[in-house]
Amino acid sequence: MNRMVVLKTHRGWEIGTQFDEIRISKAREYGAAAVMVTPVNTPSRKLSLAKRGFVFLGGVSMGNPIYAPSIPICAGFQILTAERKV
DSSP, X not given: OXXXXXXXXXXXXXXXXXXXXXXXXXXHHTTOSEEEEOOBOOHXXXXXXXXXXXXXXXXXXXXXXXXXXXXOBOOEEXXXXXSOOO
């Protein structure tokens, strides 16, 4: 859930939102206890994920990814279940 580029002609169609929802749903389906993210550190992306229940680690700098050295990233997580399914 870290990086996805959508063609300008297809932006605003909520494609990213749909992918986020599918990823969270699949994590639950497979019994994951949590989902960890290191998205681009922008208010809009953080707000988008926060609306889905993600929490971000304040004061933690993740720096910049090797694949995009000019883009700062942050760290966050969402707890999916209190009990781990075995």
